[in-house]
Amino acid sequence: MARIIVVTSGKGGVGKTTTSAAIAMGLAKKGHKTAVIDFDVGLRNLDLVMGCERRVVYDFVNVINGEATLRQALIKDKRCNQLFILPASQTRDKDALTQEGVGKILEELSKEFKYIVCDSPAGIERGAHLAMYFADDAFVVTNPEVSSVRDSDRMLGILASKSRRAETNDGAIKEYLLLTRYSPKRVKLGEMLSVEDVQDILSLHLLGVIPESKSVLNASNSGIPVILDEESNAGQAYADIVARYLGEDIPHRFIEETKKGLFGKLFRSK
Amino acid sequence: MSTDTEAPIKNKPALEFKSTSFSAPVLVLYNSKLKQVELQLKEKIAQAPEFFKNTPLLIDLKNCSSEDQAINITSLIKCLQLNKLCPIGISGGSEEQHRQALELHIPTHSIRATNLHTSSSAPKSVVENTEKPKDKPAIEAIVPPVENRLVSHPIRSGQRIYAKGDLTILSHVSAGAEVMAEGNIHIYGSLRGRALAGVQGNTESRIFCLDLQAELVSIAGHYKVSEEFDNTEHHQPTQIFLQEQALIIKNL
Numbered sequence: 001m002a003r004i005i006v007v008t009s010g011k012g013g014v015g016k017t018t019t020s021a022a023i024a025m026g027l028a029k030k031g032h033k034t035a036v037i038d039f040d041v042g043l044r045n046l047d048l049v050m051g052c053e054r055r056v057v058y059d060f061v062n063v064i065n066g067e068a069t070l071r072q073a074l075i076k077d078k079r080c081n082q083l084f085i086l087p088a089s090q091t092r093d094k095d096a097l098t099q100e101g102v103g104k105i106l107e108e109l110s111k112e113f114k115y116i117v118c119d120s121p122a123g124i125e126r127g128a129h130l131a132m133y134f135a136d137d138a139f140v141v142t143n144p145e146v147s148s149v150r151d152s153d154r155m156l157g158i159l160a161s162k163s164r165r166a167e168t169n170d171g172a173i174k175e176y177l178l179l180t181r182y183s184p185k186r187v188k189l190g191e192m193l194s195v196e197d198v199q200d201i202l203s204l205h206l207l208g209v210i211p212e213s214k215s216v217l218n219a220s221n222s223g224i225p226v227i228l229d230e231e232s233n234a235g236q237a238y239a240d241i242v243a244r245y246l247g248e249d250i251p252h253r254f255i256e257e258t259k260k261g262l263f264g265k266l267f268r269s270k
Numbered sequence: 271m272s273t274d275t276e277a278p279i280k281n282k283p284a285l286e287f288k289s290t291s292f293s294a295p296v297l298v299l300y301n302s303k304l305k306q307v308e309l310q311l312k313e314k315i316a317q318a319p320e321f322f323k324n325t326p327l328l329i330d331l332k333n334c335s336s337e338d339q340a341i342n343i344t345s346l347i348k349c350l351q352l353n354k355l356c357p358i359g360i361s362g363g364s365e366e367q368h369r370q371a372l373e374l375h376i377p378t379h380s381i382r383a384t385n386l387h388t389s390s391s392a393p394k395s396v397v398e399n400t401e402k403p404k405d406k407p408a409i410e411a412i413v414p415p416v417e418n419r420l421v422s423h424p425i426r427s428g429q430r431i432y433a434k435g436d437l438t439i440l441s442h443v444s445a446g447a448e449v450m451a452e453g454n455i456h457i458y459g460s461l462r463g464r465a466l467a468g469v470q471g472n473t474e475s476r477i478f479c480l481d482l483q484a485e486l487v488s489i490a491g492h493y494k495v496s497e498e499f500d501n502t503e504h505h506q507p508t509q510i511f512l513q514e515q516a517l518i519i520k521n522l
Contacts, residue, residue, distance in 0.1 A: 150427050150444075150445060150446060151427075153426050153427040153428075153444045153445070153446070154426060154427040154428040154446065156424075156426045157425075157426030157427060157428050157429040157444075157447075158428070160423070160426065161429070200460075201444065201445075201462070202424075203424055203441065203442065
């Protein structure tokens with residue numbers, strides 16, 4: 001059985017799609033067969049970040065409606081043969097997704113894949129609900145600012161009450177915190193919440209901190225998941241996160257400014 | 271493509287049963303004389319006609335049920351409806367009264383459990399109830415035991431927790447969350463959301479928390495929002511209680 005991971009946040013623009021792309025690529029590169037699904041029907045972005053937008057023929061909604069098979073719709077990544085992308089439909093809206101249809105697709109994918117990464121849309125409506133409903137693990141992506149933290153908190157409440165695991169009493173979804181766009185310098189100036197502040201509010205297991213980095217935007221624009229940019233802070237942070245998720249014990253970094261300075265000198269981000 | 275809209279609709283459930291709690295005004299009757307009741311009711315309505323127009327109303331009969339001549343529910347309901355009130359239920363009446371109500375499709379409620387708390391502060395007439403226990407053994411039997419509730423996980427933003435007795439929370443209450451109890455509330459963590467104790471009117475209930483950062487605290491309907499807190503109260507282990515109608519926030 002596959003492990004289903006939902007990447008969620010509540011708030012928009014915090015880095016869900018970037019994270020989904022990076023995590024999926026990271027897991028695939030470790031040799032695990034991974035599928036990444038874009039649940040943001042109507043606002044398709046994952047294909048751009050993955051750099052496969054010109055190869056999209058069929059999409060998620062086509063498969064749900066039986067207009068295409070899963071095999072036809074899955075796009076194999078050119079850089080890693082263990083990674084497959086299921087793009088969202090751009091011409092429909094979230095009502096095209098049904099719980100039954102999503103459940104069927106995930107079940108079918110589960111037979112073949114080790115990990116299924118669900119890239120949730122922002123908000124707490126249908127798309128976001130269906131993205132997290134079948135999840136085993138949740139990566140809660142949060143920016144170090146109050147509105148993002150509150151939205152994540154709300155999302156955690158929904159994860160605890162409205163998922164399949166909650167409804168069938170099958171153990172809770174495992175929740176992990178990913179703090180993105182973190183800038184130790186701005187934390188020091190009091191412009192940003194610190195890791196401790198966020199953990200104090202959310203009391204959640206911290207999987208990793210991704211520092212604010214130009215390489216993220218560059219990577220998205222060029223369609224290369226940032227984890228492949230091994231020289232950048234953000235790429236390394238995502239690699240750490242994947243390793244930690246798979247059970248490796250790796251110390252946290254990019255939290256302290258001094259550390260960042262050192263790494264900044266060693267690996268100047270491009 | 272033209273059939274697109276049909277598919278999702280088919281899969282959407284058309285209805286759902288949910289459990290929720292909301293507040294509605296309760297009309298407490300101290301007297302079974304309908305004429306007198308109607309007169310005073312009209313006076314009240316005249317003070318704020320818009321407020322009372324079409325308002326849902328629960329009728330509480332527990333304070334007048336011991337009188338010799340029980341009020342006739344059929345005429346009471348008619349009188350309320352003529353005055354543009356919408357009775358949604360009665361409670362605390364006799365079996366006969368409940369039967370009359372059901373004939374008019376007015377639900378009957380048993381909120382006796384909550385009255386246990388208030389009985390000490392309620393008017394004398396309540397005490398008379400105990401003199402005629404034989405009248406309503408059926409109702410006494412329905413009284414559910416006070417249900418205390420223990421929660422060990424964090425209460426997240428947007429979640430609501432309700433306890434019929436005391437509520438104990440071993441974690442924090444996030445901003446945007448709401449915890450409510452008919453009795454006391456104990457929070458062994460930060461209180462960042464709303465806490466409402468004694469929601470059925472128990473003025474003796476209290477709120478305790480280890481770190482007060484609440485948005486709002488309330489005891490039996492008397493509330494304070496965080497703007498009204500003193501700075502000294504913030505981030506402190508605190509208890510909140512009512513003293514002579516005033517909400518007191520005191521460091522532990």
